[in-house]
Amino acid sequence: EIETKLSYERRKFDESDSLVKTSSNRLTEIDKNLPDHKVNLNYLQIEKSFSESQLSYFRDEIRKLRETEKSFDDKTNNLRTQKTEALRKQSQVITQKxxxxxxxxxxxxxxxxxxxxxxxxxxxxxxxxxxxxxxxxxxxxxxxxxxxxxxxxxxxxxxxxxxxxxxxxxxxxxxxxxxxxxxxxxxxxxxxxxxxxxxxxxxxxxxxxxxxxxxxHEDYSISKLKHSTQDFGIEGLVYEILSWDKKYERASLAVCSDWIKAVVVKDFESLMLLAEFVTDKKLPKLKIIPLEAIPEVKIELPKQNGVLGILSDYVNCKKNFLPLKNFLFGNVVLVESRNIAIQLSKSGFKAITISGEYFEAKATSVVIDNNSKISKLTKIINMSxxxxxxxxxxxxxxxxxxxxxxxxxxxxxxxxxxxxxxxxxxxxxxxxxxxxxxxxxxxxxxxxxxxxxxxxxxxxxxxxxxxxxxxxxxxxxxxxxxxxxxxxxxxxxEPAMDRIANELTLVNEQIVEQDKKLAPIQNELKQKQSHLAELMAHDTKITGEKKNLQHTVSLMNQEKYHLDIDIRRATKDKDTSESELVKLRDEEQKLISTSGTSVEKMTEFDNSLESLNSKERDSTKEISSRERNTDTLNRDLTDLRQKESKITSLLTKFGFDINIEVFDAESTISSLESEQNRIKNSLNAGAPLQYVEISNGYKSSSSKKNMLEKERNTIVAFIESVEKDKRQTFLDAFDIVDTQVKDAFSKMTGGSAWLELENEDDIFNSGLNYLIQFPGKPKRESTSISGGEKTLAATVFVLALQKLNPSPFYMFDEVDAHLDAPNAEKLSTIIKERSEGSQFIMVSLKDSVVEKARLIYGVFPKHGVSHVVKYKDKRILSSLENQQ
Structure with a gap:
């Protein structure tokens, strides 16, 4: 009961103290604003007096102008009567036409x-x-x-x-x-x-x-000398110089077989020169016949049957080679048969048969040439x-x-x-x-x-x-x-038409002249009436402002009076509550001193206190509900007052006032009607209606156009503001998350992680890049790292989002499974720091994570059944109680 009274008096003291402070502040504000309102009220009173004098002046001027306008209207009516008569005559002529x-x-x-x-x-x-x-x-x-x-x-x-x-x-x-x-x-x-x-x-x-x-062979020597015939005076070879018929070939070859390849020179000097050359060149044997040294050979032909003649007679050569022919064949007798040749040989002659059987003299030797030929070795050697x-x-x-x-x-x-x-x-x-x-x-x-x-x-x-x-x-x-x-x-x-037309022209000119004179007067009258209306509206506005200001001053005075009363009453209640609090604290100390022996009373007091607390909560709820209703009613009342003020100001613009002065408008109406009748015949009667329709249509279209443009501009401005706010909100959130990612990743791994926009010019149609760089590794995107690294990166990103928009709780299922002990320790430290704003529920098998939890549930199997163990960290609970 003492605690309840103590709580009640404390609350009463606080309410009184708060009321005193609030009322004092409001009273200071009223004292500050009230002199300004009084000055404004005096200014409005002066302006009201000036406005009334202006109204009186313009009313007199308008009355004078209306009298002048009436005299012009009378003259114009007479002219219009004349015009009507002319028009009647004109209609008759028109009928004829x-x-x-x-x-x-x-x-x-x-x-x-x-x-x-x-x-x-x-x-x-x-x-x-x-x-x-x-x-x-x-x-x-x-x-x-x-x-x-x-x-x-x-x-x-x-x-x-x-x-x-x-x-x-x-x-x-x-x-x-x-x-x-x-x-x-x-x-x-x-x-x-x-x-x-x-x-x-x-x-x-x-x-x-x-x-x-x-x-x-000697043919070799001959071939060597063939190239130097001129140098050594060589005339040729025997078989080249001499020739014979085919019939005597056997006999000729048999006789000169030893000399057939002999070299024929001019003289003995040539012979010696050639011999020296052959010796120097070490050529094989060579037979040389000098023409000048050949002796003359001549025999007498025996007279015997079967003798054909001297063989030289059957050999042919040039004239200068006759000594050579005689030397070789001049001492040989050509016979027909072998017997004759033998007989001649025995007689001391050299004999040769046509068949080639050659018998030396005295039959010392016989040469038989059956088919000999001159050797071609020389030619062959020459051909080399x-x-x-x-x-x-x-x-x-x-x-x-x-x-x-x-x-x-x-x-x-x-x-x-x-x-x-x-x-x-x-x-x-x-x-x-x-x-x-x-x-x-x-x-x-x-x-x-x-x-x-x-x-x-x-x-x-x-x-x-x-x-x-x-x-x-x-x-x-x-x-x-x-x-x-x-x-x-x-x-x-017809001439009548011209006359009537002239008459109408004259009348119209007079009417126009009257209208010209009347126009300045009417314009002046309209201006003064317009000015009068403006003055009346201004006067009405001043009157309204004056009344509003008077009402405001009156309300402020009343509020000031009530505030003084409230301050005095609250000060008194405050003092009373303070004295009651002193008494109740003394009683509380007495009760505390006797509480050691009053367990039963404490129990009773606790029960009473609980019921009173229950009542207090119900009362508090009811008070809160009524305060909310009061606030709602106050807001509705404020809205109604604002609407009333807007309507009053709108009516004030149109000259409305409860105390507005009324004047006679009959004269104005009659002058306007007479002017309408005067111009009715000369103007298009349907023009006003057409003008009204067109004017209304134009005004309506213009107002609709203006309204649409205004709405469009409003919508565009709203869209732009929304886009701007959306972009700024996104960038602010991006900066927060990026900063938190960098901070959390650096604490956990010592590496670097950050976010990047794919396209800064179009942030809503592009994406984000989550870049990771572990210590000693190159930077990579989050999609190209290993499974454990992805788990760590995702956890860091979730913790970064927590700073942006915290959720009531977060559920992690073994996010530390792929982390080593140091990284798991760092993760648990960060989660513990972040748990001050949100609750973290985490499934883990790491000791470094479990030891930092405030409430631990352990699950283990026993006899095929899962058992749950619950553990609360009492140190943390006691520290929380001490903080409270």
């Missing part, structure tokens, strides 16, 4: 129809001209296109001709190179055969020459130089064959190159031919279009000529109708 007007109307209708026809034909003519011009332009364009295509056609044909010429030239070159290649191949074949044959012959003679040189030259020639021919082979290869390359060029030219010619074909088809199409446009242009020209003729006819008809109308008007014109 109705027939004329009907005729004129009929003619006018015809003119209108004719003008419409003329306009229609003009339109047709214009359209025809436009179509004709358009078709002519298209026709000219087609001609230009046709000329361009013709030029392109000529170019393409020229290109085709060039391709054909190129192909022809290439074919000629290919043929030329092919012929040259074939000729080279034939030459190579012939040269190869010649080389083979020459090689065989050269090889054959080379063997013989080697053999002849090897035996070192030719064979060597032949070998060189063969080598040269082989080089020539090689060159021809290389030339043939080059010709093959040239032929292939020209064949490629021919293929390209043929391809280009084919492409050009296709283009030419397409071009010809286009030219054909354009020629057809040209003919079509020519026919269309001719048709349009004929149509245009027909329209021109019809237009001329219609215009002549129109001129005829206009002349008829002019004639009718001249025939039916």
């Amino acid at each position: 109705q027939d004329v007007d009907k005729k004129i109307q009929r003619l006018t209708d015809k003119i209108t129809a004719t003008k419409l026809a003329v306009g229609e034909f003009d339109s047709h003519s214009t359209n025809g001209n436009e179509k004709l011009l358009s078709n002519q332009e298209k026709f000219n364009s087609l001609i230009q296109s046709l000329e361009t295509l013709e030029r392109q056609k000529i170019k393409l044909e020229r290109i085709i001709q060039n391709h054909k010429h190129s192909i022809s030239e290439i074919n000629l070159r290919i043929k030329k190179f092919t012929d040259e290649k074939i000729k080279s191949e034939n030459d190579m074949h012939e040269l190869s055969e010649l080389i083979d044959a020459s090689s065989k012959g050269a090889n054959k003679y080379e063997t013989k020459i080697k053999f002849a040189k090897g035996i070192m 130089d030719s064979v060597e030259g032949l070998q060189q020639l063969i080598a040269a021919l082989r080089q020539t064959v090689l060159k021809k082979k290389n030339r043939a290869k080059k010709l093959d390359l040239l032929i292939k190159n020209y064949e490629k060029r021919r293929s390209l030219s043929e391809l280009g010619m084919t492409t050009t031919a296709n283009s030419l074909s397409e071009l010809k088809s286009r030219i054909s199409q354009i020629i057809q279009n040209k003919k079509l446009f020519e026919s269309r242009i001719n048709q349009l020209q004929r149509t245009q000529e027909r329209i021109s003729r019809e237009l001329i006819n219609r215009k002549s008809h129109l001129e005829s109708l206009e002349s008829q109308i002019k004639l009718v008007r001249e025939n039916y014109a």
Whole structure:
């Protein structure tokens, strides 16, 4: 009970103290604003007096102007009466002219129809001209296109001709190179055969020459001397100088077989020179016969049957070689048979038979030559130089064959190159031919279009000529109708119409003059009435402001009075509560001193206290509900007062006032009605209604337009503000999350992590990049890291989001499973720091995480059943109680 009273008195003391402070502040504010309101009230009173004097002045001026306006109205009414009479006369004349007007109307209708026809034909003519011009332009364009295509056609044909010429030239070159290649191949074949044959012959003679040189016969010496015949005075060889018939060949060879290869020189000096050369060169044996040293040999021919004669007579030679012939054959007798030869031999003669049986004198020896021939070794040996030259020639021919082979290869390359060029030219010619074909088809199409446009242009020209003729006819008809109308008007014109018109003109001029004089007066009257209305509205406004200010001052005085009363009452209640609090604290101390022996009373007091607390909570709820209702009613009352103030200010603008002064408007109404009657006949009676309709329509459209523009601008501004706020909110949230990610990741791993926008210019249509850089590793995106690293990065991101918009609780399921002990320790430290704003429920098997939890649930199996163990950290609970 003491605690309840103590609590009640404490609350009462606090309420009184708060009321005193609030009322004092409000009272200070009222004292500050009240003098300003009084000054404004005095200013409004002065302005009200000035406004009333202005109103009185303008009312007098308006009355004078209305009297002047009335006198002008009387004069104007007389003039309008005259005008009415003239109009009556004019109506009579008009009645007489109705027939004329009907005729004129009929003619006018015809003119209108004719003008419409003329306009229609003009339109047709214009359209025809436009179509004709358009078709002519298209026709000219087609001609230009046709000329361009013709030029392109000529170019393409020229290109085709060039391709054909190129192909022809290439074919000629290919043929030329092919012929040259074939000729080279034939030459190579012939040269190869010649080389083979020459090689065989050269090889054959080379063997013989080697053999002849090897035996070192006299033929070798002869062959060596053959090249130096002029140097040694050599006339030739015996078998070269002498000759004989085939019949006596056996006999001649048998006789001179030893001398047949002897060298014949001019004199003995030549012999010695030649002998010295042979000795120096160590040549084989050589027989030398000097012509000058040959002795003269002559015998007498025995007279015996069977003797044919001296053998020298049957040997032929030149005259200068006769001594040689006589030396070799001049002492030998040619006989028919062997017996005769034997007989002559025994007689001391040298005898030889035609068959080649040679018997020396006295039959000392016999030489039989059955089929001997002059050895060709000399020729063979002489041919050695030719064979060597032949070998060189063969080598040269082989080089020539090689060159021809290389030339043939080059010709093959040239032929292939020209064949490629021919293929390209043929391809280009084919492409050009296709283009030419397409071009010809286009030219054909354009020629057809040209003919079509020519026919269309001719048709349009004929149509245009027909329209021109019809237009001329219609215009002549129109001129005829206009002349008829002019004639009718001249025939039916009357002097009365002119007179009435002059009279009406005079009356109208007088009325206009009166209106001109009256207009400044009416304008001045309207201005003064408008100024009067403004003054009245201003006066009404001043009156309203004055009343509002008086009301405000009155309310402030009343509020000040009530505040003084409330302050005094609250001060008194505060003092009373303070004294009661002192008493109750003393009683409380007494009770505390006796509480050790009063357990039962404490229990009773606790029960009573609990019931009282329950009542207090119910009372507090009811008070809160009533306070909310009071606040709602106060807001509604404030809204109603604001609406009342707006309506009052709106009515004030229109001159409304409860105490507004009333004046007589009959004179104004009568002057306006008379003015309306005066101008009724001269003006369009329906104009006001039309003006009202048009004006209302314009105002409505204008107001709608303005309203739509205003709404549009409002919507655009709202959208822009929303976009701006949305962007700024997003960027603020992004900065917060980015900062928290950097901080949390750095604490947990010592590395770096941050967020990046993919496109800063379009942040809502692009995404975010979550970049991670662990210590000693390069930076990577969160999508390309390992599973454990992803878990750590995701946990850091969730903790960063917690700072932005904390949730009541977070559930983590073994997020530390892939972390080592140091990182798990760091994670538990961060979660413990963040648990001050939210609750974290976490499944974990790490000791470093579990030891930092305030409430732990352990689950273990026993006999196939899961058991739960609950543990509260009492140290944390005690620290929380101490803080409370």
